[in-house]
Amino acid sequence: MAAAAAAVHEPEVIRDKAAMRAWSRRRRAEGKAVALVPTMGFLHEGHLSLISAAVAASAGPIAVVVSIYVNPSQFAPTEDLATYPSDFAGDLRKLAATGVVAAVFCPPDLYVRGSADRPSAAGASGGAVSCLEDAGGHAHETWIRVERLEKGLCGSSRPVFFRGVATVVAKLFNIVEPDVAVFGKKDYQQWRVICRMVRDLDFAIQIVGSEVVREADGLAMSSRNVNLSEEDRKKALSISRSLVDARTAALSGSNRSQEIKDQIVRTITEAGGQVDYVEIVGQGKLGACGEDGPPLCNLCRGLVWKGQAN
Ligand SMILES: Nc1ncnc2c1ncn2[C@@H]1O[C@H](COP(=O)(O)OP(=O)(O)OP(=O)(O)O)[C@@H](O)[C@H]1O
Ligand SMILES: CC(C)(CO)[C@@H](O)C(=O)[O-]
Numbered sequence: 001m002a003a004a005a006a007a008v009h010e011p012e013v014i015r016d017k018a019a020m021r022a023w024s025r026r027r028r029a030e031g032k033a034v035a036l037v038p039t040m041g042f043l044h045e046g047h048l049s050l051i052s053a054a055v056a057a058s059a060g061p062i063a064v065v066v067s068i069y070v071n072p073s074q075f076a077p078t079e080d081l082a083t084y085p086s087d088f089a090g091d092l093r094k095l096a097a098t099g100v101v102a103a104v105f106c107p108p109d110l111y112v113r114g115s116a117d118r119p120s121a122a123g124a125s126g127g128a129v130s131c132l133e134d135a136g137g138h139a140h141e142t143w144i145r146v147e148r149l150e151k152g153l154c155g156s157s158r159p160v161f162f163r164g165v166a167t168v169v170a171k172l173f174n175i176v177e178p179d180v181a182v183f184g185k186k187d188y189q190q191w192r193v194i195c196r197m198v199r200d201l202d203f204a205i206q207i208v209g210s211e212v213v214r215e216a217d218g219l220a221m222s223s224r225n226v227n228l229s230e231e232d233r234k235k236a237l238s239i240s241r242s243l244v245d246a247r248t249a250a251l252s253g254s255n256r257s258q259e260i261k262d263q264i265v266r267t268i269t270e271a272g273g274q275v276d277y278v279e280i281v282g283q284g285k286l287g288a289c290g291e292d293g294p295p296l297c298n299l300c301r302g303l304v305w306k307g308q309a310n
């Protein structure tokens with residue numbers, strides 16, 4: 001017998017901040033919890049798993065909002081803002097097919113821009129640190145910095161990334177006013193930064209961290225995977241392979257974090273990859289684990305690394 005087709009539910013598309021806030025308030029007045037899944041679009045199964053996690057997080061009626069916004073302030077001018085993949089029509093089809101997404105928030109812009117005839121905060125001669133700071137005048141100038149957690153790991157090669165993420169997520173929280181928000185542990189440092197911001201700034205929002213979704217061959221799903229050539233994709237498999245080996249070493253009793261890190265670097269380098277960093281850290285504070293820090297007990301889930309897509 002054929003399986004019953006999943007219900008398709010066309011989500012409401014909302015582009016305006018005030019309309020989004022009003023929509024959320026109406027859902028709450030109806031007795032529903034509002035769950036937010038922030039994304040930058042070009043959706044894949046990893047994103048859809050966050051939607052399932054949002055539904056699972058709520059005991060009662062829930063209205064799920066997925067935001068699609070490629071946030072310029074988290075990109076350095078040297079990064080790929082202009083070429084970030086997008087397929088809005090495809091995203092809407094995927095969201096409708098889940099049957100559980102009530103609204104898609106896709107604002108054209110979330111920032112107040114300055115006027116070009118007034119000096120830029122970055123200086124008339126440029127010097128912008130993110131893709132947002134090109135406008136000057138009375139442009140956006142308020143930033144959230146999670147001062148310790150934003151440093152190191154991915155923050156070393158992307159010094160304005162977490163400032164941009166924390167600020168845009170706070171803006172999304174203020175606009176959507178969710179009860180629950182879901183983030184992927186693929187971006188492990190990002191998830192921890194957001195948890196800390198929510199704690200420190202008293203946002204009344206439950207933050208859910210959702211497990212990494214991988215392709216059958218182990219590659220973590222990621223929107224930017226579409227940019228990989230067949231050859232690069234094969235090289236990228238060395239990332240998950242090296243992590244599985246690291247976990248095996250840790251589970252079999254190794255407490256030598258430097259050896260484990262060296263082995264990860266070797267596996268990726270031998271496959272033709274270039275390593276930004278490999279660190280073994282505790283899950284909460286993201287501080288060093290192993291020889292220089294606390295014991296390696298959290299290794300299996302606390303590994304954080306950067307290659308493409310954790
Ligand atoms: N494979 C995955 N498993 C679990 N969560 C994921 C996965 N991929 C993305 N997410 C989560 O989805 C949310 C939105 O991520 P985003 O839209 O940047 O997609 P992405 O695939 O991470 O893109 P990129 O290729 O830019 O890293 C984030 O919370 C991210 O951690
Ligand atoms: C959380 C986020 C949507 C903020 O722009 C982004 O960093 C992402 O998609 O991971």
Ligand code: BAL
Nearest residue numbers: 040074075161187190
């Ligand atoms: N999910 C990560 C978003 C970024 O790399 O900008």
